[in-house]
Amino acid sequence: MNSFRIDFLRPLSILAFLLFLIQNLSAQKVVHYELVIKDSLVNFSGKTKHAIAVNGQIPMPTLTFTEGDTAEIVVHNQLKEGTTLHWHGLYVPNKEDGVPFLTQMPIEPNSTHVYRFPIIQSGTHWYHSHFGFQEQIGMYGSLILKKRANDPTFRKGIDDIPQIPVILSEWTDYNPDNVHRMLHNASDWFAIKKGTTQSYVEAIKAGHFKTKINNEWKRMLAMDVSDVYYDKFLINGQSESQLSQFKAGDQVRLRISNGGASSYFWLKYAGGKMTVVANDGNDVEPVEVDRLIIGVSETYDVIVSIPAENTAFEFLATPEDRTKSASIYIGTGIKQLANPMPKLKYFEGMKMMNSMMKINGDMNTMGMDMSLQQMDMNTVMYPEITGAKNSNSKKVDLQADAPLNQEMADMPQSDIVTLNYNMLKSPTKTTLPVDAPIRELRFQLTGNMNRYVWSMDNKVLSEVDKILIKKGEIVRITLYNNSMMRHPMHLHGHDFRLINSKGEYSPLKNVLDIMPMETDVIEFEANLDGDWFFHCHILYHMMAGMNRVFSYENQAPNPLLPDKKWAYNKLQKESNGLHFMAINDFATNGNDGMTMLQNTRWSFGTEWRLGYSDLHGYETETHIGRYIGRMQWFMPFVGFDWRYRKLGHNEIEKNLFGQKSTKDNRTQFSIGAAYTLPMLVILQTEVYHDGNIRVQIKRDDIPISKRLRASFMVNSDKEYMAGLSYILNKNIGVKTHYDSDMGMGVGLVLNY
Amino acid sequence: MKSISKVWIVLFSILSCTVSYAQIRNSKTETVKVYGNCDMCKATIEKAGNLKKIAKVDWNKDTKMATLTYNFKKTSQDEILKRIALSGYDSDKFLAPDEAYAKLASCCQYERKAKVEAKMDMPKKEMKMHEHRAKKESATETSELTAVFDSYYALKDALVSSDAAMAASKGGDLQKAIESVKIGKLAMDVHMVWMKVFKDLAADAKKIADSKDLSKQRSDFTNLSKNMYGLMKASPQETPTYFQHCPMANGGKGADWLSKEDAIKNPYFGSQMLSCGKTVETIKQ
Known part of the structure; x- marks a missing residue:
């Protein structure tokens, strides 16, 4: 029977073989995906919230290709807004890169767009929306490019073992537009949710009162390793899941992408060391580590093995702020847990920050050459390395009780091997052509937390032109991080060499995590055409304008973007939007409030104090100002004041300078300036058009305890105010204050 | 009149809330094995497992059985056992991290019956050998x-x-x-x-x-x-x-x-x- 069948099928099979051969030779296998993007409702945290699902799922479906394929991805946008998809880490023609207003126009609602490009590389990559904040609410997915079986770089035991795509992400119940707005308004609600307010009471309890004073003296707000509070952290869309197809002795290659919008993750494995075999889609020489941190948008391939029978080992992803975690259990049977990462010692971090920051806001490297993640200043906050929370004495007690056990628990800890960039070595030489001209560029990463302005050389995208580069030259970029946050800098379309001690074998990457005070050098060969984004991949930093565009000279026109100049203008505007905030205290003695509209440099604000009677008076002050300098402590402004108050018979007020004024129906224009003094006190001086001068000092939001805030104001018109408020939730607080005009009051504060 | 009755309803519901404080709603009770030794273990296990108004753990040191009472709408057996494991105590579902087990007082270091020995755990031994070698070398210098x-x-x-x-x-x-x-x-x-x-x-x-x-x-x-x-x-x-x-x-x-x-x-x-x-x-x- 068998032989008959084979005979019968032979001509057919030969034909099929021939077809296969032809197809292979021309490498024209088209791999087709259809993606339907839709608004949807999800419930990650117990509350039903709006998200975006693609083909009905979050994360987006894993796309798999083999080097040599042609990718054809059809996107059906069924949202009420535009969208684009960016293929992170892929070498694609410029018009397929998916940056709205830079490489294409947004895909309009209810329309279809086809991305089509050849796959000319292999490795672990991912894809995400590059439009607005869509990446935060579900639009991220794994993108796996397999090597061809005859690839000379094919590695036995690495490329031929079972592989699992792993995409990390985070979920917030808040609308990400609102998250962005709150960050810009220096809301400390996220710190309250995370328990990281670092108030005075907490400082005193931890024995760090001086540290806190010193911190505020240097005009810093509470420090943190990340900005946003998240409700859940997810691995492949779940906070816990299991890979039960594996058993003892198996080796598994995890292809990990960090699709989080703003979270770095620590990765640990309960079954022993992990072997790192690739980074950002490029092979590296295998290196064994106990843990590694994966920056926002980076990818790492690690191999883990299952060392015991009937046991599932926990692979643990902990966000850098260690508030929560996500895990995946690898194997079947009883679950072996990994040791969770202990809470950060924030005041130790604050102390470190104090010593690292000069009074002018510059970082002070004290002559240390810091680079390549080798020296993590945050180590002072890690209890697993520096000992448990403020408990030197406690620890000694414990040791006395059970000396041996304690020692055993502590010993391996100090020998934890943490991956850093200097341990990455490419298996092949990565040197660039020696005869090509070299273009040297330097960027200083800058920013200030208080106003959430993130920039390069103190310029946001809207303040700079595209950076022109020439095809054929080598672009070498020196980056220095002079801000107090780490930044994952991503370059579109190219891999760059990250120069480390491996010399000719320096690794290829497309994301560089650069820690505060570090200096790193990257270089790449300019071998494409078009406009390429270079930006911080923390979504909220990117949307704040921490971006640049590399633009090839004499580039061919992009059919998807007819008017490039207009489009760049649009892109610039998008990352320098106006943020609205408003607050009002509905108090027994009147209404106190303000509203502000601000962007990177400008501020339009109105304050009011409205009494309930003519005697108490009504007044408003409007200021239009511009923030000057990198730290933005100085803001000159023009103002307009109006007040009305019924004073006694012909009563005249005198200020400290002996100048007289009537509060009775006074309308004044002014010019002045506000300056943030040490201790975050704002000194405001203004001159009115009638020659009167007013000097005022003011401080809002002095963090007394976790939710208690104090404020005060005093000025040369002999007015003063002191208040105490308690934050109930994101938008509501209760406040009591005494005001020289309106007396004692108690009220409800609403803010937006 | 109407408003008074409303006040009563509010008061009543507040009262009934406080009454139910002590109890666990939607409660479900299960008995599971948790490995441990002594009264000190009992305290740690129960403290780790308990969650105000949501979960209550009662561990018997003789039978090594824990009685879990919990609100099945808010939590699960797995969540409770995971917390217990993170405090150092194995169950038949979760194994404690080695670091957590090592930190237990010596009287609490129970026999880890649930744990399957790993086939390979070499790194520690290698390190020790290294130290010895280094010492020997230095001893020969003169x-x-x-x-x-x-x-x-x-x-x-x-x-x-x-x-x-x-x-x-x-x-x-x-x-x-x-x-x-x-x-x-x-x-x-x-x-x-x-x-x-x-x-x-x-x-x-x-x-x-x-x-x-x-x-x-x-x-x-x-x-x-x-x-x-x-x-x-x-x-x-x-x-x-x-x-x-x-x-x-x-x-x-x-x-x-x-x-x-x-x-x-x-x-x-x-x-x-x-x-x-x-x-x-x-x-x-």
Whole structure:
């Protein structure tokens, strides 16, 4: 029977073989995906919230290709807004890169767009929306490019073992537009949710009162390793899941992408060391580590093995702020847990920050050459390395009780091997052509937390032109991080060499995590055409304008973007939007409030104090100002004041300078300036058009305890105010204050 | 009238809420095995498992069985057992992290019946072997000053691990080593340097030996290292020595030390800033 069948099928099979051969030779296998993007409702945290699902799922479906394929991805946008998809880490023609207003126009609602490009590389990559904040609410997915079986770089035991795509992400119940707005308004609600307010009471309890004073003296707000509070952290869309197809002795290659919008993750494995075999889609020489941190948008391939029978080992992803975690259990049977990462010692971090920051806001490297993640200043906050929370004495007690056990628990800890960039070595030489001209560029990463302005050389995208580069030259970029946050800098379309001690074998990457005070050098060969984004991949930093565009000279026109100049203008505007905030205290003695509209440099604000009677008076002050300098402590402004108050018979007020004024129906224009003094006190001086001068000092939001805030104001018109408020939730607080005009009051504060 | 009845309803519902405080709603009870030994274990297990108004754990040390009562709409058996495991106690669903188990008091270190031994766990043993080898090598070196340098490294390692008692004892060893150097056996140039520094070296070593205060020991070590560097320069050893510097030590003034390995292990901050510093100079023969 068998032989008959084979005979019968032979001509057919030969034909099929021939077809296969032809197809292979021309490498024209088209791999087709259809993606339907839709608004949807999800419930990650117990509350039903709006998200975006693609083909009905979050994360987006894993796309798999083999080097040599042609990718054809059809996107059906069924949202009420535009969208684009960016293929992170892929070498694609410029018009397929998916940056709205830079490489294409947004895909309009209810329309279809086809991305089509050849796959000319292999490795672990991912894809995400590059439009607005869509990446935060579900639009991220794994993108796996397999090597061809005859690839000379094919590695036995690495490329031929079972592989699992792993995409990390985070979920917030808040609308990400609102998250962005709150960050810009220096809301400390996220710190309250995370328990990281670092108030005075907490400082005193931890024995760090001086540290806190010193911190505020240097005009810093509470420090943190990340900005946003998240409700859940997810691995492949779940906070816990299991890979039960594996058993003892198996080796598994995890292809990990960090699709989080703003979270770095620590990765640990309960079954022993992990072997790192690739980074950002490029092979590296295998290196064994106990843990590694994966920056926002980076990818790492690690191999883990299952060392015991009937046991599932926990692979643990902990966000850098260690508030929560996500895990995946690898194997079947009883679950072996990994040791969770202990809470950060924030005041130790604050102390470190104090010593690292000069009074002018510059970082002070004290002559240390810091680079390549080798020296993590945050180590002072890690209890697993520096000992448990403020408990030197406690620890000694414990040791006395059970000396041996304690020692055993502590010993391996100090020998934890943490991956850093200097341990990455490419298996092949990565040197660039020696005869090509070299273009040297330097960027200083800058920013200030208080106003959430993130920039390069103190310029946001809207303040700079595209950076022109020439095809054929080598672009070498020196980056220095002079801000107090780490930044994952991503370059579109190219891999760059990250120069480390491996010399000719320096690794290829497309994301560089650069820690505060570090200096790193990257270089790449300019071998494409078009406009390429270079930006911080923390979504909220990117949307704040921490971006640049590399633009090839004499580039061919992009059919998807007819008017490039207009489009760049649009892109610039998008990352320098106006943020609205408003607050009002509905108090027994009147209404106190303000509203502000601000962007990177400008501020339009109105304050009011409205009494309930003519005697108490009504007044408003409007200021239009511009923030000057990198730290933005100085803001000159023009103002307009109006007040009305019924004073006694012909009563005249005198200020400290002996100048007289009537509060009775006074309308004044002014010019002045506000300056943030040490201790975050704002000194405001203004001159009115009638020659009167007013000097005022003011401080809002002095963090007394976790939710208690104090404020005060005093000025040369002999007015003063002191208040105490308690934050109930994101938008509501209760406040009591005494005001020289309106007396004692108690009220409800609403803010937006 | 209507408003009064509303007030009553509100009051009532508040009251009924407080009553149900003590109880667990939607409760479900299960009995599961949790491994442990004694009353101390009982306290830890129950504390780890309990969650106000949501979960209650009652563990019996004789039967090793835990009775879990919990609100099945809010939590699950897995969540409770996971918390218990993270505190160091195995169940048939979760194994405690080794670090958590190791931290239990010795009376609580129960037999881990649920845990399947790993087939391979080599790294720790390898490391120990390494240490032994290093010791043997140094024992065979025979320069007159070797003993001095070796006790210096031992002292440095004690400071790296922030162990004041150990540092004091190593400081004593160093003092003895310094005092027992036979000056006549030193080469001429080494002799010159030795005459200049040996009094200070001995004095600093003694100070460290007599102190139990880590920060004092470290500040004396700053000076000690300076002199030791001069000595080392004059009399380089067979294996290279690394002269290392941390700009943050010594209250921001910076301080140096000598090490046999290139990798930075900072004796001035210990684990707190273990990797702060860099190699400034490599001293070779």
